[in-house]
Amino acid sequence: MEARHLRYAVALAEHGHFGRAAGELGIAQPPLSKQIADLEREIGARLFERTRQGVFPTAAGEAFLARARRALEEIAAAEVDAGRAARGETGRLRLGFVASALLDPLPGVLSRFGRERPDVRLELHEMATSRSSPALIAGELDVAITLGPPRGAGAEHLVSVPIGRDHVIAVMSTAHPYAGQPSVSVDQLRRQPLIVSAGEDEPAVVAGLRGLLGRDSSALGGASVARDVHTIIGLAASGVGVGLGPSRMRAVPRPGVRFCEVTPGTPLPDLVLSFAARDHSPVLRAFLDTIRGNCPEVGSALDDRLRSRT
Amino acid sequence: MEARHLRYAVALAEHGHFGRAAGELGIAQPPLSKQIADLEREIGARLFERTRQGVFPTAAGEAFLARARRALEEIAAAEVDAGRAARGETGRLRLGFVASALLDPLPGVLSRFGRERPDVRLELHEMATSRSSPALIAGELDVAITLGPPRGAGAEHLVSVPIGRDHVIAVMSTAHPYAGQPSVSVDQLRRQPLIVSAGEDEPAVVAGLRGLLGRDSSALGGASVARDVHTIIGLAASGVGVGLGPSRMRAVPRPGVRFCEVTPGTPLPDLVLSFAARDHSPVLRAFLDTIRGNCPEVGSALDDRLRSRT
DNA sequence: CTTGGCGATACCTCAAAAATATCGCCAAAC
DNA sequence: GTTTGGCGATATTTTTGAGGTATCGCCAAG
Structure with a gap:
């Protein structure tokens, strides 16, 4: 059985007339008669009652049509869904x-x-x-x-x-002495309590800081450690020290803190x-x-x- | 798009191999390749990824296959349902x-x-x-x-x-004097309080009784009237009188009552x-x-x- | 009795589905 | 490296069957 048989049966049921249904389908009446006859032979039952008053589905026809309409809907949906998936609209x-x-x-x-x-x-x-x-x-x-x-x-x-791209910046409370400066130098940082991110999560940032502060990074040894940048900013805001982190930190909206460039500029991955x-x-x-x-x-x-x- | 395309796509997805899918479908490989290509052209998207490891559906293919499988199920069900309806198994x-x-x-x-x-x-x-x-x-x-x-x-x-066929019979309590008789006569009935069904529901039965008892059916005038046979039997069982009704009454199982033929036999519709x-x-x-x-x-x-x- | 409308039938045409043969490609084997 | 084999695509032919045209048979309405 082919989708054509379903379409023809549905059209015939809708029009109740072979000639008009065929016209709607864009074919002549004899092929429609033949296809319906083939369908009825395949099903093994008469699907339509032909009377002078029109063509009406039998009980078997009604049962068939209900399924046929759903099948045709699925087929139409298959085409639509596949197209949408192909255009990346779903998935x-x-x-x-x-x-x-x-x-x-x-x-x-x-x-x-x-x-x-x-x-x-x-x-x-x-x-x-x-x-x-x-x-x-x-x-x-x-x-x-x-x-x-x-x-x-x-x-x-x-x-x-x-x-x-990314590089190291500093964050501090607006009350901090350096807060008025356009940037802070490494020398200034060395004299401060620092707050940095935990090594396991972002080893690259820590490596960058070590490079910045020099091999003798005793300052880092005593730094506070936070697991994410929000904590770094929060600690800096409360005056614990100067936070160091990726320039991306600037995107966190938070009153009472100030972000500063660090000189020399130190790139991060x-x-x-x-x-x-x-x-x-x-x-x-x-x-x-x-x-x-x-x-x-x-x-x-x-x-x-x-x-x-x- | 035809059901054939759906069947071919589903088979191809199941086997992951043009040659084997074609074999399963009972066709050669080139026609399957062509039908899938036609289908992909109609949808406007590649439905299968051909790799050395096998043939796999793309995202669009997955979307298509889900609908296609349901459509094929509906088509199969259409055939089954129509057959069952035609054989009178449903409806x-x-x-x-x-x-x-x-x-x-x-x-x-x-x-x-x-x-x-x-x-x-x-x-x-x-x-x-x-x-x-x-x-x-x-x-x-x-x-x-x-x-x-x-x-x-x-x-x-x-x-x-x-x-x-049907005819008038009598029903009475087993304690009734006539209960031992194989049948009761019209003369005997004339001397009894009678119970008959209401005229509006079964005029034919009432007409039969009038014929049985004769035009001068004064007995009927004083009869008790019940709206259904169960009431007639119930009243007869309690000794109110002798009930008259269709022979079909015998089918009502009820202890304490006895059914008697009436002579002469009087047919009902x-x-x-x-x-x-x-x-x-x-x-x-x-x-x-x-x-x-x-x-x-x-x-x-x-x-x-x-x-x-x- | 005739006419007209409708579905079925007969026959033909042609599109397209499928078969056969072959190609191109790539990976694995030698 | 070359060869071989497996797979899907392509080219070409064959065959099936969908669709078209002409016509029939039937029945109801005029």
């Missing part, structure tokens, strides 16, 4: 990201993506840089935002693009976006477009990477 | 009947029909003989059991068959089954078969009527 995107990405690029990216693709299910997983690459390679994530490019086995199957080179999913594509629109630093690097992948 | 039967039919043929008929056709929805309507025929003609009933054949406008479009001559519904057909099996008096009369109708 799922599993995003792994380091917590600091939540400060700067993610809020804008996510809200914009959610507006542009309301029917895409976003699955967000905050995770350390080191866990993202294996998850991408294993197919457990579709896209990841990490600190620095992915490494480890299978990293060559990933495409990655820097989406945000880039925020990097990566995904499987073989993934051509349209949802991923749409997400990359959103990233490009929201991260000015991306530029044409992403297009280059997309063009050169397998 | 609806609206039966109008006089109350006295509930005494004798209906209990057996209904329980047997319910066992044989568990998925047919039975709609039972107790109604007076005079209301059944119009309801049949108007299409509000599928079949009716009446006292005597249908009359009135449109009755010629009905087929009717007697399914049970036949119980008649009728239905629309143009109704060829298989459910009706099945019901007629059950009637035939349960009512020995029907014999071949029903077959004759079925054969001769339009």
Whole structure:
């Protein structure tokens, strides 16, 4: 049995007349008669009662038509759904990201993506840089935002693009003596109680600080340690000391604190976006477009990477 | 889009291999490749990813396949449902009947029909003989059991068959003086307080009784009147008098009463089954078969009527 | 009795589904 | 390195069957 039989039976039931139903279907009457006859032979039962007053479904016909209409709806929906999925309007995107990405690029990216693709299910997983690459390679994530490019086995199957430069800045209470300065120097920092992030979560930031303060970083030894930037800012605001962290911290709105550049400027690992080179999913594509629109630093690097992948 | 495309796509997804899917479908590989290509062109999106490791659905393919499977299920169900409806295994039967039919043929008929056709929805309507025929003609009933054949406008479009003869019998308490007799005579009845059914519900029975007792039926004038046979039997059991009613009363199980033939024997109108001559519904057909099996008096009369109708 | 409308039938045409043969590609084996 | 084998795509032919035209048979209305 073919979808044609369903369409013809439904049209015949709607018009109650072979000639008019055939006209509506864009065919002549004899083929319609034949197709209905074939259908009835296949079912093994008369589906329509032909009378002078018109053509009416039998009980078997009614049972058939109910199913036929639903089948046709499913077929139409199959075409629509597949098209929407192909255009990336529906589907799922599993995003792994380091917590600091939540400060700067993610809020804008996510809200914009959610507006542009309301029917895409976003699955967000905050995770350390080191866990993202294996998850991408294993197919457990579709896209990841990490600190620095992915490494480890299978990293060559990933495409990655820097989406945000970063460097160390200081944060302190507005009441702090240095708060009036445009920037603070390393020498000044050495004389301060410092607050830094925990090494395990963001080893790159800690390494950057060590580089900044010099090998003899006795100051770091006595620093307070916080697990995320919100805590660093909170401690700095309460006057415990001067906080050090990624420039991304500026995105946290908080009265009573001041952010300062640190001299000399000390770069931190880039925020990097990566995904499987073989993934051509349209949802991923749409997400990359959103990233490009929201991260000015991306530029044409992403297009280059997309063009050169397998 | 045709059902063929759905079947091919589902088979391809199941086997992950063009050649094997084609084999399973009973076609060669090239036609399958072409049909899938056509389908993808119609949808406007690639539905399957061809890799060295096998053929896998894309996101669009998954969306399509989910709908396709449901559509195919509906199509299969359409065939099954239509077949079942055509064989009268499902559907609806609206039966109008006089109350006295509930005494004798209906209990057996209904329980047997319910066992044989568990998925047919039975709609039972107790109604007076005079209301059944119009309801049949108007299409509000599928079949009716009446006292005597249908009359009135449109009755010629009905087929009717007697399914049970009937005559007047008496019922009395086992303590009654006549209870030991094999039968009671009209003369004996004239000397008794009588209990008869109400005229409006079963005028035919009352007419039969008047004929039995003679024109000068003063006895009837003073009779007690009950609206149904159960009341007649109940009153007779309590010794109020002798009840008169259709022989069908015997079917009511009740200790403490005795049923007697009345001499001379007085016929009552036949119980008649009728239905629309143009109704060829298989459910009706099945019901007629059950009637035939349960009512020995029907014999071949029903077959004759079925054969001769339009 | 005739006419007209409707569905079925007969027959033909042609599009397209499927079969056969072959190609191109890539990975694994030698 | 070359070869081989497996797989999907392509080219070409064959065949099926969907659809078109002409016509029939039937019945009800005029």
